[in-house]
Amino acid sequence: MSELALIIEDDEDLASIFAEALGGIGYEVEHVADGSLAQERLGSGTVPFLILLDMHLPHISGGDLLNTIKQDDRFEKAIVILTTADARMGDMYRDQADFVMIKPISFVQLRDIAARLKPKK
Amino acid sequence: MKEFLDRILTISTADPDDTRRRRILNILLVSVAILCVIAITISLGVVFLSITKWENTSLIVLGSIVTLVGVMIVYLINSFWSGRIAAIIFLVLLTVMFSFSDSPMEVSSGRSLFAFTIPIIMASMLLVPWASFVFSTLCSIIISIIAISIQTIPNTPAIIGFFLIALVAWLSARSLESALKELRTINANLDQVVIERTQALTQSLDRERIEAGRNQAILNSIADGVIVFDKKWNATMANPAITGMLGIPIELLINKSFHELIEHTRLAPQSRGLLYAMIEHDTQPVGFRIEWGEKTLSISAAQIYDNRKENNTNIGTVIVFRDFTREAEVEKLKSTFVAIISHELRTPLNAILGYAEMFKEAVYGPMNGKQVNMAERIMKNTQRLLGLINDLLDQAQMEAGKLTIHIAPLKPADLLESLHGLLDKSASDKRLRLTSEIDDDLPETLNGDAARLQQILVNLVNNSIKFTDQGEIRVKLLRTDDAKWGIEVEDTGQGIPASELPYIFDTFRQVEGATTRVHGGFGLGLAIVKQLLTLMSGDIEVESNVNAGTKFTITLPLVIP
Numbered sequence: 001m002s003e004l005a006l007i008i009e010d011d012e013d014l015a016s017i018f019a020e021a022l023g024g025i026g027y028e029v030e031h032v033a034d035g036s037l038a039q040e041r042l043g044s045g046t047v048p049f050l051i052l053l054d055m056h057l058p059h060i061s062g063g064d065l066l067n068t069i070k071q072d073d074r075f076e077k078a079i080v081i082l083t084t085a086d087a088r089m090g091d092m093y094r095d096q097a098d099f100v101m102i103k104p105i106s107f108v109q110l111r112d113i114a115a116r117l118k119p120k121k
Numbered sequence: 122m123k124e125f126l127d128r129i130l131t132i133s134t135a136d137p138d139d140t141r142r143r144r145i146l147n148i149l150l151v152s153v154a155i156l157c158v159i160a161i162t163i164s165l166g167v168v169f170l171s172i173t174k175w176e177n178t179s180l181i182v183l184g185s186i187v188t189l190v191g192v193m194i195v196y197l198i199n200s201f202w203s204g205r206i207a208a209i210i211f212l213v214l215l216t217v218m219f220s221f222s223d224s225p226m227e228v229s230s231g232r233s234l235f236a237f238t239i240p241i242i243m244a245s246m247l248l249v250p251w252a253s254f255v256f257s258t259l260c261s262i263i264i265s266i267i268a269i270s271i272q273t274i275p276n277t278p279a280i281i282g283f284f285l286i287a288l289v290a291w292l293s294a295r296s297l298e299s300a301l302k303e304l305r306t307i308n309a310n311l312d313q314v315v316i317e318r319t320q321a322l323t324q325s326l327d328r329e330r331i332e333a334g335r336n337q338a339i340l341n342s343i344a345d346g347v348i349v350f351d352k353k354w355n356a357t358m359a360n361p362a363i364t365g366m367l368g369i370p371i372e373l374l375i376n377k378s379f380h381e382l383i384e385h386t387r388l389a390p391q392s393r394g395l396l397y398a399m400i401e402h403d404t405q406p407v408g409f410r411i412e413w414g415e416k417t418l419s420i421s422a423a424q425i426y427d428n429r430k431e432n433n434t435n436i437g438t439v440i441v442f443r444d445f446t447r448e449a450e451v452e453k454l455k456s457t458f459v460a461i462i463s464h465e466l467r468t469p470l471n472a473i474l475g476y477a478e479m480f481k482e483a484v485y486g487p488m489n490g491k492q493v494n495m496a497e498r499i500m501k502n503t504q505r506l507l508g509l510i511n512d513l514l515d516q517a518q519m520e521a522g523k524l525t526i527h528i529a530p531l532k533p534a535d536l537l538e539s540l541h542g543l544l545d546k547s548a549s550d551k552r553l554r555l556t557s558e559i560d561d562d563l564p565e566t567l568n569g570d571a572a573r574l575q576q577i578l579v580n581l582v583n584n585s586i587k588f589t590d591q592g593e594i595r596v597k598l599l600r601t602d603d604a605k606w607g608i609e610v611e612d613t614g615q616g617i618p619a620s621e622l623p624y625i626f627d628t629f630r631q632v633e634g635a636t637t638r639v640h641g642g643f644g645l646g647l648a649i650v651k652q653l654l655t656l657m658s659g660d661i662e663v664e665s666n667v668n669a670g671t672k673f674t675i676t677l678p679l680v681i682p
Contacts, residue, residue: 011468017475020484056464085467087572091527104471104507107478 003049003118007031008038008065009083010057014105018052021111025118035060039068047074050117052110055084055093066096079117132200137305138298142247143204146211147196149243154192157185188218208247212240212256220263229268230276237264238286245287245294253294257287346418346442349425352435354379354400366418366442387414396420410445417449418442452520459517463510470510474503508583512645515576519652526656530682531571533563533598533606540578540596547586553594555582560599563606568680573653574608580646581610581673588671589614601676608675616667625663626651 005027009015012033019029027050032038035057042065051069055062062082069075084090085103094100099113130151132143164178164185191214199207216237223233237260245253260283265275340347346363348356359374367374368387382388383396389412396411399422407421422440426433480488480496488496518524537557548555578596585594592613601607617625626647654661659677 011472013472014468014475017472017479020479024484085464085471088525088527091572103467104474104503107475108482111482 002026002028004028004030004046005050005052005114006041006048007052008035008057008062009052009054010034011054014054014103017107018105018110021107022050022052022114025111025115027114027118034058035062035065038065042068042072042075048078050079050081050114051075052081052083053097055082055086055089063093066093070096081113132204134204138301139204141301142208143199146199146204146208146247149247150192150196150199150211154189154196157189157192160185161189205248208244212244212247215243216240216256216259216263220267225267225271226273229264229271229273230279234264234276234279234282237283241283241287242290245290250291250294250298253287253290254284257283346444347439348374348442349437349439350379351437354438356382357437363442366416366444367413388412410449415446417445419445456517456520459513463514463517466510467507470503470507474500474507477503509645512649515649515653516645519649519656524653524656526570526573526653528568528570528680530566531569531574532566533559534565536571536574536578537596537598539575540582543579544582544586547583548594551586551590553586553589553592555586555594555596557596558598560597562600563598564600564679564681566682567606568682569677570657573657577650577653577675578608578610580650581608584646585610585612585614585671588612592670600679604679605676606679607677609672610675611670611672613670616669616671617663617665618667619665622663622665626661 003026005022007015007018007022007029009018009031010033015031015033019031023029030041030048032041036059038057039060053062053065053069057065062084066080066082069078069080079099080097081099081101082090082093082097083101083103083105087102090100090102101110101113130144130147132140132147134140134143161182164182167173168175168178195207195211195214198210219233219236219240220228222228222236223231227233241253241256241260244256245251261275261280264279268275340358340360343360344362346366347358347360348363349358351357356374356377356379359371361371363369363374364371367382367385369377369385379396379400383393388396392411392413395409408419411418411420420440420442422438424435425437425439427436477496477499479485481493481500483493515524537559540557541555545555582594582596589612594610594612597609597611599607599609651661654675654677657677659675661676662674663671664674665671
């Protein structure tokens with residue numbers, strides 16, 4: 001069974017590029033395009049191995065979602081990669097996430113990082 | 122007593138000589154009157170004490186009373202009619218009195234002759250200088266008549282003596298009069314000078330008043346608020362415009378100290394520090410902003426020097442307040458606009474970049490060389506566009522004062538490593554060598570803003586790659602002294618003309634000429650570098666020779682965590 005990567009990103013093009021990068025190296029990819037939908041998704045269902053979380057989302061912000069993730073024991077082992085266009089915001093949350101990637105995010109860079117994170121079988 | 126004497130002795134007339142003569146006559150009259158009173162008193166006294174009989178003194182008493190009456194009449198004539206007539210009457214009476222005061226023998230050529238000198242001398246003083254000759258003639262006639270009447274020869278030496286005395290009296294009276302006349306002329310001139318000076322002073326005071334009024338009118342009609350502070354920072358002047366800005370009436374503002382203003386509740390706390398710093402460091406800032414209630418005010422301060430005094434003494438400070446509320450709002454809108462636009466531009470550019478990368482990485486199947494090359498070009502141009510947007514965003518943030526520096530421990534070696542990661546390819550694409558070294562003295566870890574230093578380094582090296590066609594770009598991190606460390610970026614590129622060197626750190630400026638078209642861009646890079654370094658308390662210098670290369674040297678404060 002392959003690892004689940006949850007992409008929370010409101011821009012469809014970026015989401016599709018991220019999905020391609022992660023899917024290409026064997027992740028099972030799930031995409032949510034909105035803050036409140038993401039909140040709902042995080043509340044139930046399979047716990048993702050990797051969460052790619054955009055900080056700038058409609059309805060519920062990435063920061064709030066990050067708090068939800070941090071407070072829920074189910075996500076203890078989940079790897080969180082924050083994506084943001086704002087370098088300052090990235091700095092603010094650097095301690096709470098496993099990785100912070102500042103947009104523009106390179107397809108290759110994301111692919112390589114995610115590949116390294118994958119447990120060796 | 123003195124006033125009383127002045128009043129009875131002085132007669133004011135238009136002619137000062139007349140006044141003087143009449144005053145002298147009055148003095149003489151009063152003296153004679155006093156003598157008469159004394160004579161009457163003594164005569165009556167000795168009769169009363171039975172020292173002598175009334176028959177012996179009656180003549181003296183009666184004579185004195187008659188003299189007293191005569192004196193009174195002459196005094197009245199002198200005071201209310203004519204000084205000249207009074208003087209003539211007085212002198213004639215005196216002469217007549219002397220003529221009968223002794224035996225005819227004594228009067229004509231004996232002991233009483235000297236008495237006639239008195240009217241002769243007085244005539245020159247009381248009438249006109251030459252009157253002494255008239256009276257010497259009169260006296261000569263009198264003694265001659267008396268001498269003939271007693272059948273003696275008139276006393277020629279006495280007559281000659283009278284004329285000699287008259288001559289002396291005439292000369293002295295004349296010189297006295299001319300001296301007085303000169304004195305009066307001098308006085309008159311002096312008076313004229315005083316009048317002229319007074320007029321000039323009045324005129325200059327008027328002018329000053331008009332000038333001051335005009336200055337106040339100018340001050341009143343200025344749209345900017347103006348407060349003038351004295352040396353001790355107390356407000357001494359203010360104009361109506363400031364009332365509207367601060368909401369404090371002028372009369373309350375005057376005499377208020379600057380400290381009171383700074384502590385005013387309407388002033389935003391963050392503005393206080395700026396104003397205190399201005400006083401403490403004695404700086405004369407131009408156009409810094411303060412928040413006063415709902416308003417944004419721009420402040421410019423200038424010290425006032427009195428150039429009339431030596432050393433141009435500082436006599437206070439004038440502070441000009443300009444209402445900047447509207448401009449500040451526009452600026453804020455502008456920077457928000459730029460921030461939003463930049464963010465919104467970055468997302469689609471990220472998508473373009475991502476898709477281009479996917480082409481290049483052959484995600485959807487193999488690509489031929491030309492296709493890969495095209496994908497690379499798309500990526501490169503997108504990166505350039507992103508770089509420009511980043512610059513614009515940084516500039517907007519800096520202008521809005523929003524860009525802050527985050528100091529944290531960093532490893533200088535990491536800076537170089539990611540620099541190579543980012544720019545090795547660009548360098549090698551142009552067949553340039555990108556080399557780097559770290560000074561042994563530089564600590565392994567030091568405090569700094571890694572992201573911003575990275576940005577600065579990338580910016581400088583990118584520039585060097587852009588403007589270098591062959592050779593190398595050398596980056597060196599070094600410790601300059603105990604308190605500073607530095608970054609050197611040196612290239613073998615086309616260099617910067619000396620005339621352009623002073624402007625290369627200005628916002629929106631590129632070296633004039635073909636470079637603009639060859640390399641494009643907004644010319645924000647170096648301006649941002651400079652501003653970032655200023656925020657970090659660092660500095661940047663440049664040396665360059667055309668066609669030989671350029672060297673940027675950055676110095677930064679060294680803080681070891």
